[in-house]
Structures are given as structure tokens and as C-alpha cells.
Amino acid sequence: MGSKPRIATVSLAGCFGCHMSVLDIDERILTLAELVEFDRSPINDYKEFQDRCAVGIVEGGCCNEENVEVLEQFRKHCDVLISLGDCAINGGIPAMRNNIPLRECLEEAYLKSPGVYNPLNVIPNDKEIPLLLNRVYPCHEVVKIDLFIPGCPPPADAIWAHLVSLLSGKPVEPDYKNLKYD
Amino acid sequence: MKQGTAQVTAEICKKFGNDRTRLMDIAIAVQDRFGCVSHEAMEEIARQVRSHRVEVESLVSFxxxxxxxxxxxxxIRLCSDIVDWMKGYKDVAEAMxxxxxxxxxxxxxxxxxxLTHTPCIGMSDQAPAALVNSVVVTHLTPExxxxxxxxxxxxLDPQQLVTMVGDGNNEHPLVRAMxxxxxxxxxxxxxxDFEPGSALRKAVEMTPAxxxxxxxxxxxxxxxxxxxPAGLKWEMAANAPGEKRYVLCNADEGEPGTFKDRVLLTECADQLMEGMTIAGYAVGSDTGIIYLRGEYRYLLPYLQSVVEGxxxxxxxxxxxxxxxxxHFDIRIQLGAGAYICGEETALISSCEGLRGDPKNRPPFPPQEGYLGCPTIVNNVETLCCVSRILLEGSDWFASMGSSRTTGTKVLSISGDCRKPGVYEVPFGITARELIEMTEAENAGTMLIGGPCRQMIGPDRLEGRICYDDLATGGAIIIFNRxxxxxEIAEHYLDFFIEESCGYCTPCRVGLTLLKNQVHKVIDGAGEPADLVEMRDLSNFIINTxxxxxxxxxxNPVLGALEIGDLSSGFVAERKPGLLPGFDLSxxxxxxxLRVGRQSKYV
Known part of the structure; x- marks a missing residue:
């Protein structure tokens, strides 16, 4: 392991749009690669933490038990944990199910919805499939979150600015033009 | 039937001169006649008053x-205010x-x-109470x-429920209320004692200035x-440019726990109307409107008879x-159950036949108020004071109370005390004296001025009722230890969530978020960070x-946070790393339950 600060990222109940926005920092990703080492992340496909990380970036909220477990791992291994984007912060689109009982959601998705082909009339129930939570939780209701970067997705410039501040030990100051959505 | 609805509705509109600004009266009359304001009726009203159906609907739905x-x-509208809950609302509601x-x-x-429920109907001293159509029934029990x-x-005749009438003018043939x-x-x-006309005679001998x-x-x-300051308000209105001016009396006391205006309207109607007439003379207005909350409709025939007298x-x-x-004349505008109409600009909107939406300020009502004209809006009690000041003189009045808050205050006190009711006390009285007067035992918390003002704990009982210390519009609610x-705060949050008009997001969404957080701590699933967040969110809602x-x-949440140790609502950490408030199991x-196997992570 090198001496560079390490970064881990994950997408929980998200759409990977926030990760796309991370990639959208364009050629600055080369600078980033020089500055940091990527730990557990879809970028390198590591499934487990390799070492303690300076920064953990979480996209998406928690919709199932595995999300909770992963988020817990991130909290354990990362000094600074960031909720990236609206799903991590508010639950986002997945949280639209929150006012509907779980059972009705599953029946609608697998049995009743128009166009569903399900001749055996079963709701998937393999033990490899993580159990769904009763509702979708924003990350800060499950573990302590240190930073929130809003947006759907947050602009690449906002992500870049926050990472640079964090890695250079400067105070993180939100930049108005990167965080306004009107 | 359809034809009938339209015809009757058209006649009702005509009775109010097909006047767009009298939409409240029209809608109330239609509601009385048909038990609802149907879509046909709304179409017809819109046609008659040259408005649009959506405008009528926006009023009706408000x-x-x-x-x-x-x-x-x-x-039957059972009053679901917190005092009614304390006195047995739940059992009464279930029994009925x-x-x-x-x-x-x-x-x-x-x-x-x-059968439905409604926020405070101004009967907290005789709770649990209910409105049956416009008839008030008090001291309910399940039986x-x-x-x-x-x-x-x-x-099916609510008036027949009144087998015993109350004291004073509640016995009046036009009131007949229990x-x-x-x-x-x-x-x-x-x-x-107040002799009608005496204060007015004194006023007209003076110049309006x-x-x-x-x-x-x-x-x-x-x-x-x-x-x-009432005099300053009047002066602003008198000096504002405009052909016509208005004097509005705010008789929409909707603040939970307030009922002193109900007693003043019952017992001091002449003194009130005389105050309005004096105000009209002073600011150069020939029209007054009393905005009477819908809950006090049982007083309407009596008040109208006082106007006629x-x-x-x-x-x-x-x-x-x-x-x-x-010239000066008064009309009584009936409200229809909206807390926010006690706010003066919302009250003006309602008088104009609109939804009770608050208006942006400035311009302030004394500059541009009712129908865009200079308008003073004064509380019932303020206008009653005016008559007395004219009779007894300003020095006499200013000699009572504290230095910056002169005169007396009529308080409506209810809750955990032996003697709930109305007290006229000099300003400057301490909270402790109120507790003694009302024989409240073991008092732990007081709401001074209702939920929209402040909650105080036992350490602030030396505080004084006046505008520089414990400001109040008249509601005092006492809770024992x-x-x-x-839970008190949560109850009032429910009330505010219900009454929020939904216009702005901080109030519409923020109050529900706040309630969820309060509930979490009541449930014993809280953690210290919740209190910090509750405070931040409260301040955010207040500021935006x-x-x-x-x-x-x-305010009730901030009060609860301020007063006491809430750590009993915290849970211990369940699993290192996870927040204690999150319970995976x-x-x-x-x-x-659905799949019949246990989570491997619990």
C-alpha cells in the first residue's frame, strides 16, 4: 500500500448517475489518480476494503439489508463519509415507495403490473437476494454522515472542488454556482 | 334538482348583490342550504359574481x-385541542x-x-366541548x-340539546348557549359598568386628532x-392617502387556549362596537367590519341585534x-374555520371574499388594507379598551400595568388548574401569581400566549406578563409535571400541520419533518443529534x-428543548457504527415475515 490518501466509493440504492458525474471531472481524473489511491470502488471493482480510507463517497440511500451492511463498512473504514446526491441525502426516486406497504410494492412489481410475464405467479425469494427494508432510508438516518453534496447528480465541478479541499486539508466551502438548481 | 341548486344559489348571490367580495357570505349561505358547496353551485356562484369556478373552489377548499x-x-365537530385531550376527548370521541x-x-x-373534529373552539375552560352545527356543547363525557x-x-335539532343555559348574556334569548x-x-x-354611548359622546366632542x-x-x-401601539396604527391610517378607510375588528381568536374574546363579545358587545365607532371617527372611516370566527356563530344573532339596537x-x-x-356602520363577517385568518392580512383577504392567504407586507394594512384602502385591524379587547380610555382618560389607563405595557389584560387560563376561566389582571403580574390564582397544583409547564408564543418551565415563574417579558394575546395553558x-409540542405540531396552507415549502414540509423527529424522541428512539437537528430545523422553518x-x-418544540432534559427519549447504541436511532431488526x-427467513445481518 502506498502513502497516498485512499478513496472508496459505492452506489447503494442509486442509479450510478452520481458515479457518472464523478467520471465527468474529465481529464482531472488523471490528477486525481496521482493524488489518491482508489480503494473499494466500482472503478476498480474491489469488493472489500483494502485499507483505511481518508474519504468514502456514498451514492444512493439504503433500500435493503445489504445496503445497510455496506454503509456500516464504509463508516468503519472511512475518516470522512460523504452523502453524494439526492438519493443518498433524501432517498430520492427509490423512496417514492415509502408511503406504500412493502407487500403492495412487490405485488405491483411482480404480479399485477401490466406487461408482467410471471406464469408461476411468484415474487422472487432467493436467499441470495437481500431483504428489502420497510422503507428507503437516507444514509444519515443509518450512520453518521460528515458531508452532504446535493444534486441529481451533483455537478462534476462540485465533486472536484470538495475532493480537492478535503485532500489538501482546506475547509470545505460550498460554491454557490455549483450548488444552485434554479 | 340541478336546476334547483342553480336557482337557489343564484338567489343567494343576489341577496349579497352578486358582489365578488362577499364570496364568504355566499359560500356559507350555500353550505347552510345544501350541506355542501357542490360543483354546480360553484359554477353558478362564479357566473353570478363574474368570477371563475376555480376561484370559488379555491375559497371553498380553504x-x-x-x-x-x-x-x-x-x-358534530369535537374540539381536539390539547386541553380537550387532557379532559377526556379520546373517550368521548370513541363513545360517540x-x-x-x-x-x-x-x-x-x-x-x-x-362526526368530525376541529381545532380549539374557544371553550378550553369547559372542555371537552363540541360544536353541533353552530350550537356549543360543553363538559362532555362518554355518557x-x-x-x-x-x-x-x-x-336532528342541535338547539334542543341545550337544556341548561350559561350565565350572563349566554341566557339572552338570541344566544341561549350552555x-x-x-x-x-x-x-x-x-x-x-359601561353605559352605551357615553364614550362616543366624549369622543365626538374632541377632534379626531x-x-x-x-x-x-x-x-x-x-x-x-x-x-x-394602537394610537400609532390609527395615525398611520388617518394620514394614509385614500378616499375610503376601514375599521376591522379581529374577533377570530383561533390561538389554541384563547377564549377571552368570546367572553368580551358576549358581555361587552356595546363597549366593543363603541370602540370601533370611535376608531372610525378618529381615522375618518364610515365602515367597520367585525370578523367573527365561524366557531362563535352562535353569537351572531345576538351581535346583530346589538348592531341594530x-x-x-x-x-x-x-x-x-x-x-x-x-356616518359609521358595522357589518359582521362570519369566518369558516381557518386559524390563519386571525393574522391580520389573512383576515383582510377573507373579508374580501378570498382564501385566507396572508398578504405580503409592506404595504401594511394602515397604508393599503381591505380592498386596497387604509385599514386598521384591532383586536376585540383593544377596541374595548378604547371605549374605556375615552371615558376614564389616558392617565387613568396608563397608571395601570407596567411602565411599557399599560392597562389590564384579559387572560384565558385553562389546563391543569382548579379554576380555569377569564381573568382581567393588571399587566406585570407574574406567572407564579397566575398559578396561585387558578389553584394549579404541581404546575410544570406553562404555555404563555398559546403554542405560537412561548413555553416556560418552573424556573421562569417570576416572569411577568407584559410585552417586554412574557408576551401573550391572552392564552395561558397550564400543564402539570x-x-x-x-408530547405537548407534538400535539401542537399536528395542529399547525393541519392549519398550514401549503403555500411555502419550509412550513408545509418542514413541520412534518420536525414532527417525525419529535415523535422519534417521544418513542424512545432518539439520540442526542436529534435535539441539535430539531433546533436547526425549527430555526430554519422560523427564518424561511x-x-x-x-x-x-x-416555538413549542424550542420551548421543550429549552426547558428540560430530554435524554430519557434516547436509546443506547445498538451496533457500533450504526446510529442508535436506526433499528435494522x-x-x-x-x-x-414475507419470505419466512431471518436477516443474516441482524
């Missing part, structure tokens, strides 16, 4: 006492619902009786509730709660007291809401 769907011939065979909010299948339902089923005044302390301003001078010298401040005596109408060109402050409702709604239980 007020709790108006409905698009038909309601029962008799509507069971007797009717319906649940809260439903109408019996024969369309006869609707009396059941009997009430049985009686109603027989005759409401009691419960005046526990009579002060010199409101409950001394001198009348304003007198009010300014008395240092009378608005009794509604905000405490704005004063017209006959020459105290209202044209050429008042025989003075050529001195066994009551959970957060558009009107006084959102700006005040988090609870979160997966639905799924576990």
Missing part, C-alpha cells in the same frame, strides 16, 4: 367549515363514534349526522356524548399578541348622535416561512 362533498344535516356506528370524519349512511347522539337521532363565562376576576377596564392623541397618551398596545339609538348609521355627516413537554404561522409553529421485519 375553509374547514365549507365542503364540496355533502355533509350530514347535523355536523360507536354510538353512531361510524368513524371520525364519516357521515352516517342516512346522511343525517357527520353525555352517547346521550347527545341518541337525542340528535330523534330530533357556555359559561367563568369570569373569575373582574377588572376595571372590561368588566366595570385629539382622539388619536388620547389613545397614544394611554400607550395602549394591541391586545391580539403583537403589541403594536345601536342604530336605533343613533350610535351607528348615518348622522351619528345627530351630527351631520358623521406529569405531562411530557415533547412566509407568514406568521410557519414563523411561530416550531425493525426495518427488515416486513420482509422477514
Amino acid at each position: 375553509y374547514a367549515f365549507l365542503s364540496v362533498k355533502p355533509q350530514g344535516k347535523v355536523v 363514534a360507536r354510538e353512531l356506528g361510524i368513524t371520525m370524519g364519516e357521515t352516517t349512511p342516512d346522511g343525517a349526522i357527520t 353525555r356524548g352517547r346521550q347527545l347522539v341518541r337525542d340528535l337521532r330523534r330530533h 357556555v359559561r363565562n367563568n369570569i373569575r376576576m373582574r377588572g376595571p377596564v372590561h368588566f366595570a 385629539d382622539v388619536i392623541r388620547t389613545i397614544k397618551d394611554s400607550r395602549l398596545r394591541g391586545r391580539g399578541g403583537a403589541g403594536f 345601536r342604530r336605533r339609538q343613533g350610535y351607528l348609521g348615518r348622522d351619528i348622535l345627530g351630527r351631520k355627516g358623521l 406529569a405531562r411530557n413537554r415533547l 416561512s412566509r407568514c406568521g404561522l410557519g414563523q411561530a409553529a416550531p 425493525k426495518a427488515v421485519i416486513d420482509a422477514e
Whole structure:
């Protein structure tokens, strides 16, 4: 392991749009690669933490038990944990199910919805499939979150600015033009 | 039938001159006639007053006492204020619902009786209480509730429920209410004898400017709660450019726990109307409007008779007291169950036949108010003070109370005390003295000025009732030490969530978020960070809401946070790393039950 600060990222109940926005920092990703080492992340496909990380970036909220477990791992291994984007912060689109009982959601998705082909009339129930939570939780209701970067997705410039501040030990100051959505 | 609805509706509109600004009266009259304001009726109203159906609908949907769907011939509205809960609301509600065979909010299948609940109806000193159409019933018990339902089923006539009438003018043939005044302390301003016309005679001997001078010298401040100097308000209106000016009386005391204006309207109607007439003379207005909350409709016939009596005596109408060109008349505008209409700009909107939406300020009402004209809006009690000040002089008035808050204050005190009721006390009295007067034992928390003001704990009992310390519009609610402050706060949050108009997001969304957080701690699932977040969220709502409702709604939460140690609502950490408030075993239980296996992470 090198001496560079390490970064881990994950997408929980998200759409990977926030990760796309991370990639959208364009050629600055080369600078980033020089500055940091990527730990557990879809970028390198590591499934487990390799070492303690300076920064953990979480996209998406928690919709199932595995999300909770992963988020817990991130909290354990990362000094600074960031909720990236609206799903991590508010639950986002997945949280639209929150006012509907779980059972009705599953029946609608697998049995009743128009166009569903399900001749055996079963709701998937393999033990490899993580159990769904009763509702979708924003990350800060499950573990302590240190930073929130809003947006759907947050602009690449906002992500870049926050990472640079964090890695250079400067105070993180939100930049108005990167965080306004009107 | 359709034709019938349109015809009758058209006649009602005509009765109000097809006047767009009288939409409240029209909608209330249609509601009375048909038990609802149907889509056909709204179409017809819009056609008659040259408006649009959507405008009529926006008004109808705003007020709790108006409905698009038909309601029962008799509507029972149980008061669900916190004091009623403390006195047994839940049992009464269950007993009545069971007797009717319906649940809260439903109408019996024969369309006869609707059972629903409503925020404070101004009867906290005789709770649990209910409105049956506009008839007030008080001191309910489960047994009396059941009997009430049985009686109603027989005759469907709410007035027949009144078997015993209250004291004072509650006995008046035009009132006949079982409401009691419960005046526990009579002060010199409101409950001394008042001879109609006497103050007005004194006023018209002075110039209008001198009348304003007198009010300014008395240092009378608005009794509604905000405490704005009345004389200054009048002067602004008198000096504002405009052809017509208006004097509005705010008789929409909707703040939970307030009922002192109800007693003043019952016992001091002449003194009030005389105050309005004096105000009209001072600012150059010939029209006054009393905005009477819908809950006090049972007082309407009586108040109208007082208006007519004063017209006959020459105290209202044209050429008042025989003075050529001195005109002033009063109309009574009925409200329809909307808390926010107690806010003066919302009240003006409602008088104009609009939804009770607050208006942006500036311009302030004394500059541009009702129909764009200079308008003064004063509380019932303020206007009653005016009459007395004219009679007794500004020095006499200013000699009472504390230095910056002169005169007396009529308080409505309720909750955990032996002697709830109305007290006229000099300003400057301490909270401890109130507790002693009302014989409240083991008092732990007091709400001074209702939920929109402040909650104080036992350490602040030396605080004084005045605008510089414990400001109040008149509501004092006492809670004993066994009551959970957060539960009190949650109850009022429910009230504010219900009354929020939804116009601005901080109030509409923020209050529900705040309630969820409060509930989490009450549930024992809280953690220290919740208290910090509750405070931050409260301040955010206060700072960013558009009107006084959102700006005040988090106050009970802040009060509860301020007063006491809330750590009993915290849970211990369940699993290192996870927040203590998050319980994975609870979160997966639905799924576990569905698939029949346990989570491997719990």
C-alpha cells in the first residue's frame, strides 16, 4: 500500500448517475489518480476494503439489508463519509415507495403490473437476494454522515472542488454556482 | 334538482348583490342550504359574481367549515385541542363514534349526522366541548356524548340539546348557549359598568386628532399578541392617502387556549362596537367590519341585534348622535374555520371574499388594507379598551400595568388548574401569581400566549406578563409535571400541520419533518443529534416561512428543548457504527415475515 490518501466509493440504492458525474471531472481524473489511491470502488471493482480510507463517497440511500451492511463498512473504514446526491441525502426516486406497504410494492412489481410475464405467479425469494427494508432510508438516518453534496447528480465541478479541499486539508466551502438548481 | 341548486344559489348571490367580495357570505349561505358547496353551485356562484369556478373552489377548499362533498344535516365537530385531550376527548370521541356506528370524519349512511373534529373552539375552560352545527356543547363525557347522539337521532335539532343555559348574556334569548363565562376576576377596564354611548359622546366632542392623541397618551398596545401601539396604527391610517378607510375588528381568536374574546363579545358587545365607532371617527372611516370566527356563530344573532339596537339609538348609521355627516356602520363577517385568518392580512383577504392567504407586507394594512384602502385591524379587547380610555382618560389607563405595557389584560387560563376561566389582571403580574390564582397544583409547564408564543418551565415563574417579558394575546395553558413537554409540542405540531396552507415549502414540509423527529424522541428512539437537528430545523422553518404561522409553529418544540432534559427519549447504541436511532431488526421485519427467513445481518 502506498502513502497516498485512499478513496472508496459505492452506489447503494442509486442509479450510478452520481458515479457518472464523478467520471465527468474529465481529464482531472488523471490528477486525481496521482493524488489518491482508489480503494473499494466500482472503478476498480474491489469488493472489500483494502485499507483505511481518508474519504468514502456514498451514492444512493439504503433500500435493503445489504445496503445497510455496506454503509456500516464504509463508516468503519472511512475518516470522512460523504452523502453524494439526492438519493443518498433524501432517498430520492427509490423512496417514492415509502408511503406504500412493502407487500403492495412487490405485488405491483411482480404480479399485477401490466406487461408482467410471471406464469408461476411468484415474487422472487432467493436467499441470495437481500431483504428489502420497510422503507428507503437516507444514509444519515443509518450512520453518521460528515458531508452532504446535493444534486441529481451533483455537478462534476462540485465533486472536484470538495475532493480537492478535503485532500489538501482546506475547509470545505460550498460554491454557490455549483450548488444552485434554479 | 340541478336546476334547483342553480336557482337557489343564484338567489343567494343576489341577496349579497352578486358582489365578488362577499364570496364568504355566499359560500356559507350555500353550505347552510345544501350541506355542501357542490360543483354546480360553484359554477353558478362564479357566473353570478363574474368570477371563475376555480376561484370559488379555491375559497371553498380553504375553509374547514365549507365542503364540496355533502355533509350530514347535523355536523358534530369535537374540539381536539390539547386541553380537550387532557379532559377526556379520546373517550368521548370513541363513545360517540360507536354510538353512531361510524368513524371520525364519516357521515352516517342516512346522511343525517357527520362526526368530525376541529381545532380549539374557544371553550378550553369547559372542555371537552363540541360544536353541533353552530350550537356549543360543553363538559362532555362518554355518557353525555352517547346521550347527545341518541337525542340528535330523534330530533336532528342541535338547539334542543341545550337544556341548561350559561350565565350572563349566554341566557339572552338570541344566544341561549350552555357556555359559561367563568369570569373569575373582574377588572376595571372590561368588566366595570359601561353605559352605551357615553364614550362616543366624549369622543365626538374632541377632534379626531385629539382622539388619536388620547389613545397614544394611554400607550395602549394591541391586545391580539403583537403589541403594536394602537394610537400609532390609527395615525398611520388617518394620514394614509385614500378616499375610503376601514375599521376591522379581529374577533377570530383561533390561538389554541384563547377564549377571552368570546367572553368580551358576549358581555361587552356595546363597549366593543363603541370602540370601533370611535376608531372610525378618529381615522375618518364610515365602515367597520367585525370578523367573527365561524366557531362563535352562535353569537351572531345576538351581535346583530346589538348592531341594530345601536342604530336605533343613533350610535351607528348615518348622522351619528345627530351630527351631520358623521356616518359609521358595522357589518359582521362570519369566518369558516381557518386559524390563519386571525393574522391580520389573512383576515383582510377573507373579508374580501378570498382564501385566507396572508398578504405580503409592506404595504401594511394602515397604508393599503381591505380592498386596497387604509385599514386598521384591532383586536376585540383593544377596541374595548378604547371605549374605556375615552371615558376614564389616558392617565387613568396608563397608571395601570407596567411602565411599557399599560392597562389590564384579559387572560384565558385553562389546563391543569382548579379554576380555569377569564381573568382581567393588571399587566406585570407574574406567572407564579397566575398559578396561585387558578389553584394549579404541581404546575410544570406553562404555555404563555398559546403554542405560537412561548413555553416556560418552573424556573421562569417570576416572569411577568407584559410585552417586554412574557408576551401573550391572552392564552395561558397550564400543564402539570406529569405531562411530557415533547408530547405537548407534538400535539401542537399536528395542529399547525393541519392549519398550514401549503403555500411555502419550509412550513408545509418542514413541520412534518420536525414532527417525525419529535415523535422519534417521544418513542424512545432518539439520540442526542436529534435535539441539535430539531433546533436547526425549527430555526430554519422560523427564518424561511412566509407568514406568521410557519414563523411561530416550531416555538413549542424550542420551548421543550429549552426547558428540560430530554435524554430519557434516547436509546443506547445498538451496533457500533450504526446510529442508535436506526433499528435494522425493525426495518427488515416486513420482509422477514414475507419470505419466512431471518436477516443474516441482524
